[in-house]
Amino acid sequence: MKTVKLSLGGLLLATTAMVAPGVALAQTAPTTQTPAQQAEPQVDQGAELGEVVVLGRYIPQPNRESPEVAAFLTAEDLERTGDADAAGALARVTGLSVVEGRFIYVRGLGERYSSALLNGSPLPSPEPLQRVVPLDLFPSEILSGLTVQKTYSVAYPGEFGGGVVDLQTIDTPAEPFFSMQASVSGNTETSGKDALIYFGSRTDFTSFDDGTRDVPGPLQLGFATGQRISAGNFSASQLRQMGQSLVNAPLRLLQRETTPANFGLRFTGGTSTETSFGTLGGVFVASYDNSWTGRNGIRQSGRLDAGQFVTANDYAFQSNQNDLTLNFLGALSLTSDTSTLKWTNLYVRNVTKEARSEAGFDDASGGQRRTDNTEWFVRQLYSTQLTGEHSFGATGEWEFDWRAGYALTSRDAPYETRFGYGQNVAGDWIHDIETNAISFSELDDDIVSAGADLHYTLPLSDAREAVFSVGVAYSDNNRESEQRTLRFIAPNGLSADQLESRVDYLFSDINIGPYLQLEEITGTNGAAAFDGQLKTMAAYAQVAAEVIPLVNLNLGVRFEQGEQTVTPRDLFGGTTGFLPTEIDENYVLPAGTITWNFAEDMQLRFGASKTIGRPQFRELAPQQYTDVESDRTFIGNPYLVDTEILNLDARWEWYFARDQFVTAGVFYKDLDKPIESSVIDQGSSISQTFLNAPNATIMGAEIEAKKYFEFGSDMDFIANKRWLVQANYTWSDSEVNVKDGDTVITQNSLGVAQPASFYVIDGSRLQGQSEHVANVQLGWEDDTARSQATLIANYVSERTSARGRPGEPDLIQEPGISLDFVFRKDFDYAGREYGFAVQLRNLLGEEFLEYQEQGGNRVIINGYDLGTSGSVSLTARF
Known part of the structure; x- marks a missing residue:
C-alpha cells in the first residue's frame, strides 16, 4: 500500500478546505479528554501513515458509535434538570414536547408515532386510549440514561415515525452504596x-x-350469570340486595x-x-x-x-x-x-x-x-x-x-x-x-x-x-x-324532600327497594x-x-x-x-x-x-x-x-x-x-x-x-x-x-x-x-x-x-x-x-x-x- 507522510494538522486543513472555507474556523480540540478518547491511538506529526484516516476522536462516544441521528440523556442530565420522571426529562430534548405530562411528541408527531423500550424490550400500556406506555410511570432515579433515536435503523421495531425512546435502567455499581x-x-x-x-x-x-371498592358479592353473582342486571332478569329482592351492597x-x-x-x-x-x-x-x-x-x-x-x-x-x-x-x-x-x-x-x-x-x-x-x-x-x-x-x-x-x-x-x-x-x-x-x-x-x-x-x-x-x-x-x-x-x-318517582336530600341520604338502604331500583346500562x-x-x-x-x-x-x-x-x-x-x-x-x-x-x-x-x-x-x-x-x-x-x-x-x-x-x-x-x-x-x-x-x-x-x-x-x-x-x-x-x-x-x-x-x-x-x-x-x-x-x-x-x-x-x-x-x-x-x-x-x-x-x-x-x-x-x- 502506498503510504502518505502527512501531519495530522495538515490533513485536517486539507480536509476542511475541501468542505467549506468556514469550517476552517473550527476551534482546536482541548487537551482534556474522556477516558474513551484517551484510549484511542494518537498520531504523531510526521508519522508514516499506511492510510489517510481521521477518526472522530473528539466526538462523544455515544454519538460516534451511533450511526443515526439521536439524542442522549445521561444520569448527569437527569440530575441537573431534576425532573421526577422520564417524561419530564425528555421534554428538554430537541424537537420533543410532552402532552398531558405523560406522552412524548417527537418532531410534532403524536405519541402513536413513537415507541418506548425498556433496555431494548417493548412495553405494554395501561392507558385505554394508547398502546404507548406513558413515560411518567418511570421515575428518574431508576434510569441511568435515555436514548431518543430520530432516524430509523432496522434493528428497531418498524413502528417508527417521530422516534424511539429507549430507557436504560441503572447498572450494578463498582462500589457499594446506599442513599x-x-x-x-x-x-x-x-x-x-x-x-x-x-x-x-x-x-x-x-x-x-x-x-x-371491591365488587360486592351479590353484584358479582349477578354479573356471573351473564345476564343484564334488570327487573326482567332478577327479582325485586335480588335487585334490592345488589343495590344495598354497593x-x-x-x-x-x-x-x-x-x-x-x-x-x-x-x-x-x-x-x-x-x-x-x-x-x-x-x-x-x-x-x-x-x-x-x-x-x-x-x-x-x-x-x-x-x-x-x-x-x-x-x-x-x-x-x-x-x-x-x-x-x-x-x-x-x-x-x-x-x-x-x-x-x-x-x-x-x-x-x-x-x-x-x-x-x-x-x-x-x-x-x-x-x-x-x-x-x-x-x-x-x-x-x-x-x-x-x-x-x-x-x-x-x-x-x-x-x-x-x-x-x-x-x-x-x-x-x-x-x-x-x-x-x-x-x-x-x-x-x-x-x-x-x-x-x-x-x-x-x-x-x-x-x-x-x-x-x-x-x-x-x-x-x-x-x-x-x-x-x-x-x-x-x-x-x-x-x-x-x-x-x-325511580320507577314511581321521588318526593321533593328526596330530590333535595344529600347524595348519601338519597342512596341509603332505606330508599333502595321501595323507591330506587338498580339497573344495568352496560x-x-x-x-x-x-x-x-x-x-x-x-x-x-x-x-x-x-x-x-x-x-x-x-x-x-x-x-x-x-x-x-x-x-x-x-x-x-x-x-x-x-x-x-x-x-x-x-x-x-x-x-x-x-x-x-x-x-x-x-x-x-x-x-x-x-x-x-x-x-x-x-x-x-x-x-x-x-x-x-x-x-x-x-x-x-x-x-x-x-x-x-x-x-x-x-x-x-x-x-x-x-x-x-x-x-x-x-x-x-x-x-x-x-x-x-x-x-x-x-x-x-x-x-x-x-x-x-x-x-x-x-x-x-x-x-x-x-x-x-x-x-x-x-x-x-x-x-x-x-x-x-x-x-x-x-x-x-x-x-x-x-x-x-x-x-x-x-x-x-x-x-x-x-x-x-x-x-x-x-x-x-x-x-x-x-x-x-x-x-x-x-x-x-x-x-x-x-x-x-x-x-x-x-x-x-x-x-x-x-x-x-x-x-x-x-x-x-x-x-x-x-x-x-x-x-x-x-x-x-x-x-x-x-x-x-x-x-x-x-x-x-x-x-x-x-x-x-x-x-x-x-x-x-x-x-x-x-x-x-x-x-x-x-x-x-x-
Whole structure:
C-alpha cells in the first residue's frame, strides 16, 4: 500500500478546505479528554501513515458509535434538570414536547408515532386510549440514561415515525452504596387550599384500599350469570340486595378539606462482589410519593348557529386529584471478560383518587346543570427481563446479544361514580335521577417479547472495519378490556324532600327497594368489552462499514410481519354486530444512513428510511370510553388501516470541546393515511373518533448548542464556577393533503367511503404538531462549593388536539412557556455526605388552555391554572 507522510494538522486543513472555507474556523480540540478518547491511538506529526484516516476522536462516544441521528440523556442530565420522571426529562430534548405530562411528541408527531423500550424490550400500556406506555410511570432515579433515536435503523421495531425512546435502567455499581431521600413539595393552586375530597377507604394513603371498592358479592353473582342486571332478569329482592351492597357514603359524598403538602421517600442501594464466575452485582430502587393536584377552570363546548360559531355548554369545574405512586426496581448482573448477564425487574403502581364537580349552563336542557364525580384509578406495570451480551472469537470479532422479557400492565377503575343535578324554581340543586351512574372497568395488557442479534466485525484495514449484523425479534401483545355500568332509577318517582336530600341520604338502604331500583346500562353489541392482539415477527440484516476513509455507511433492511386483531365481546352472550377487525400486513422496511466524519470534531449525516404506524387497540374497538382528563367520550373506528411513512434526514454536528457542541439538521416525512382524531355527532351526544386522513407531510429544521464558560475573577463566586448555556430549537411545518376524490371511512359510515373534505380541511396542520419547540438551560457548576444551579425554559407553540365537527374549527392547545429553576448542593455533616435540592416549577404561572375559535369567538374547551410548584429534598448517602 502506498503510504502518505502527512501531519495530522495538515490533513485536517486539507480536509476542511475541501468542505467549506468556514469550517476552517473550527476551534482546536482541548487537551482534556474522556477516558474513551484517551484510549484511542494518537498520531504523531510526521508519522508514516499506511492510510489517510481521521477518526472522530473528539466526538462523544455515544454519538460516534451511533450511526443515526439521536439524542442522549445521561444520569448527569437527569440530575441537573431534576425532573421526577422520564417524561419530564425528555421534554428538554430537541424537537420533543410532552402532552398531558405523560406522552412524548417527537418532531410534532403524536405519541402513536413513537415507541418506548425498556433496555431494548417493548412495553405494554395501561392507558385505554394508547398502546404507548406513558413515560411518567418511570421515575428518574431508576434510569441511568435515555436514548431518543430520530432516524430509523432496522434493528428497531418498524413502528417508527417521530422516534424511539429507549430507557436504560441503572447498572450494578463498582462500589457499594446506599442513599435515602425525603422530599416535601407544594403548589400555589393546590397546597393549603380548600378543595373537594371524598373519604374512600382508611388505607387509601398506601395506594391500596382496604376492600371497600371491591365488587360486592351479590353484584358479582349477578354479573356471573351473564345476564343484564334488570327487573326482567332478577327479582325485586335480588335487585334490592345488589343495590344495598354497593358502598354508599364513603365513595359518593363530596366534602371539603384543606389540601396537605406533597411528600416522597426514596431508597437506592447497590453492591458487587467478585466470584469465580465473574463480578456479581445487584442494585435496587424503592420509592413512595403522595401528591395532590387541584384544578379550577372552565369547560365549554361550541356549536354552529345560523352559520356562526357560538358557545353551547358553559361549565365551571373543580377537581382535586391525589396521586399515590409506588416504585421498585431490582436488578442482578453477572459480568466476566466475555459475557454479561442481567436480570431486571420493575414494578410501578400509580393510583389516582379524584373528586370533581362541574356546574353551569347546559345547552341541551336550556338550564343549569351540575355533575359530581368520584374516581379511583389504579395503573400498574410489572416488567421482568433477561438479557445477555457475549463476545467470542480469537479477537472478539463475534458478538451475540439476546433478550427475553415479559411485561404486564393493568388499569382497574372500580366505583367510578357520576351523579347529576338540576335546579328547582328556587334555584336549589336537586337530583336528576336519570343521570347517575356507577362503573367498574378493568384493562389488562401484556407483552411477551424476545430478540437476538449476531454481529461480526470484519477488519477492512488497520484503521477501518465493517460490522455485519443479523437479528430476529418477536412480540405478542394482548389486551382485554371490560366495563360494567349501572344506575339507579325511580320507577314511581321521588318526593321533593328526596330530590333535595344529600347524595348519601338519597342512596341509603332505606330508599333502595321501595323507591330506587338498580339497573344495568352496560352497552351491548361489543360496546363494553373487547379483546385485542398484536403479534409481530421480524428479521433484519444490516451492515455498518467505513466504506472509504472518513465515510461510514449504515445500510439495512427489516422484514416485519404484523397481525393485529380487535374482537368486540358482548357481555350478555349476544352477537356484537361487528366482525373482528383484522389488519394482517407484511412490510419490507429499508433504512440507510451515511456519515461523513470530515474533521476530528465534525460530521455530516444523511438518512432515509421507510417505517409504519399502526392503529391502537382502543381506536379500532367500537367501544365508548370517557377520558377523565377531558371529560370527553371516545369511540373507535374498526375501519382504520396502517400508516406508511417515508423519512428523510440530514444533520451537521460540531463537537468543538468535551461535552460542548453545535448541531443543525433538517427533516422531511411523508405519511400515507395518517390516523387523526375527529369530533363527531354520536346520536344525541358529541364524541371523538378516529379516521385515516388521505396524506400528510411534515418538514422542519432543528438546531442545538451547548457551551461551557469559565471566567477569571477575584470573586470566588465567579472564578470557581463553570457556567452553562444550552439551547435547542425546532421549527416544523405540516400539511394534511386532501385531493378531489379522496375518501375516508368513519365509524358512523359503517364501511361506506365518504368524501375526505367533509372531515379534513386541505392544507390544515397535522394533529399534534407544533410549529415551534424551544428549550433553554442557563446554569453553573461549582466543584469547590459542590453546588449546581440551572434555570430551565421550555416553549411549545399551539397545536391541534382534535379535528372539529364538519364546519367547525379544530380544537387547539396552547402549551405556552414553562420556566423552572433547580438548585443542588452537597455537603458533609457528622461524617456523612448529604445532598440538598430545591426545585421551582412553572415560575411564570402558565395555564393549560384548549379551545376552538372562529369569527372572533373563542370557546374554551378546557382551561385551568397550573400554578407554581416548589419542592425541597434532602438525600443522605452511606
